[in-house]
Amino acid sequence: MLNDTTLLLDLDGASVVRVERLADGGRRVHLVTADETARACPACGVFATRVKGSAVTRPRDLPYGESGLEFRWHKRRWWCREAGCLRRSFTEQIPQIPAGARLTARLRGAAGRRIRDVGSTVIQAARDLHLSWPTVMEAFRTQARDVTEAPLPQVTVLGIDETRRGRPRWERDADTDKWRLTRDRWHTGFVDALGHDGLLGQVEGRAAIRVGLPHATVVVDHFHVVQLADKMLSIVRRRTTAETRGRRGRASDPEWKARWRLLRNREDLSDDQFATMWNTLLGEGKIGQTLLTAWIAKENLRTLLALARTGAGRHQVGHARWKFLTWCADSDIPEVRQLATTVARWWPEVAAFIDTGHSNAKSEGINRVIKLVARNAFGFRNADNQRLRTRCVTTRRACGQLRTAQL
Numbered sequence: 001m002l003n004d005t006t007l008l009l010d011l012d013g014a015s016v017v018r019v020e021r022l023a024d025g026g027r028r029v030h031l032v033t034a035d036e037t038a039r040a041c042p043a044c045g046v047f048a049t050r051v052k053g054s055a056v057t058r059p060r061d062l063p064y065g066e067s068g069l070e071f072r073w074h075k076r077r078w079w080c081r082e083a084g085c086l087r088r089s090f091t092e093q094i095p096q097i098p099a100g101a102r103l104t105a106r107l108r109g110a111a112g113r114r115i116r117d118v119g120s121t122v123i124q125a126a127r128d129l130h131l132s133w134p135t136v137m138e139a140f141r142t143q144a145r146d147v148t149e150a151p152l153p154q155v156t157v158l159g160i161d162e163t164r165r166g167r168p169r170w171e172r173d174a175d176t177d178k179w180r181l182t183r184d185r186w187h188t189g190f191v192d193a194l195g196h197d198g199l200l201g202q203v204e205g206r207a208a209i210r211v212g213l214p215h216a217t218v219v220v221d222h223f224h225v226v227q228l229a230d231k232m233l234s235i236v237r238r239r240t241t242a243e244t245r246g247r248r249g250r251a252s253d254p255e256w257k258a259r260w261r262l263l264r265n266r267e268d269l270s271d272d273q274f275a276t277m278w279n280t281l282l283g284e285g286k287i288g289q290t291l292l293t294a295w296i297a298k299e300n301l302r303t304l305l306a307l308a309r310t311g312a313g314r315h316q317v318g319h320a321r322w323k324f325l326t327w328c329a330d331s332d333i334p335e336v337r338q339l340a341t342t343v344a345r346w347w348p349e350v351a352a353f354i355d356t357g358h359s360n361a362k363s364e365g366i367n368r369v370i371k372l373v374a375r376n377a378f379g380f381r382n383a384d385n386q387r388l389r390t391r392c393v394t395t396r397r398a399c400g401q402l403r404t405a406q407l
């Protein structure tokens with residue numbers, strides 16, 4: 001019964017008997033069942049032999065061509081005459097179009113995969129496939145099971161990243177007149193930081209790592225440590241400008257001109273750029289000296305962090321640490337001393353970074369995707385949906401299908 005049209009349509013279990021052109025330019029495809037098992041009774045499994053009547057359904061399929069296709073499935077109703085079977089009659093069904101289904105399985109699958117693998121929004125997929133929002137969401141939930149029910153991979157290094165969901169909300173207490181944080185929602189993501197498995201899961205709230213994973217080695221991300229030092233430099237600059245000049249910084253101030261160079265890494269500055277910055281600031285008296293002292297503190301901290309993964313021994317790390325801490329202590333600049341105090345307090349985690357060289361770069365990358373998904377969806381009202389969507393687009397199993405076709 002396999003004709004060319006049936007082959008072209010390629011819908012398992014159905015044969016095309018006729019295609020008609022409609023007045024609006026669309027095409028109507030008449031299908032009949034081409035699967036012997038369709039007449040097996042769904043209750044007892046016995047093949048029925050007596051036809052009760054016929055029925056026509058209008059299942060929807062993938063878009064095909066510009067004008068689209070309309071289906072009419074002419075199927076039979078059967079009597080089940082098996083003794084003891086409670087089901088007296090049934091209509092035919094095939095795996096692509098189960099009883100009661102209004103979409104073909106392949107349309108439903110394609111709708112779900114658009115959200116799961118490509119990161120399309122539900123509304124966009126619904127528009128493209130001419131489906132309703134709840135239908136697409138339901139199809140996505142089914143497809144997402146492949147991701148959420150898959151066993152978690154073995155992970156050597158777990159990246160943890162907390163992201164705020166929405167804005168925190170404050171309320172004034174009527175009795176004490178003090179402001180109180182009433183809503184502060186967080187999502188915590190867990191990432192395979194060393195391997196390629198992407199986001200492993202997300203939970204509402206913040207992570208309690210030391211409680212949940214008492215034996216884990218906690219590593220501080222060096223990027224955030226350097227960021228702290230950069231922030232310190234900017235604060236020192238603003239404060240010293242205000243104190244010595246009695247006003248805010250201006251574009252004509254040498255320290256204002258040097259503000260970006262101060263934040264650059266020494267190795268990213270050419271010798272000329274470095275010499276210009278150094279000499280100008282040195283000629284500026286107290287402001288310049290303070291800033292250069294703070295800048296050296298930052299570079300000492302970077303030198304210490306740069307020992308990560310170099311195989312540096314305890315002695316070498318100890319010396320770099322000592323150099324940084326004493327420089328800060330001798331500086332007499334409160335912000336610089338504060339930086340040293342912070343690093344000293346977090347020393348085990350910083351040392352763990354120098355030891356292992358692990359960073360949270362993967363979490364940061366995944367965070368970008370999370371924000372992108374939220375932006376595309378114009379925000380999420382439902383936090384569960386948001387986690388499911390995020391989980392799917394950032395998990396490697398799904399992302400693997402983003403690769404373009406290769407010849």
Ligand SMILES: [Zn+2]
Binds near residue numbers: 042045
């Ligand atoms: Zn039966």
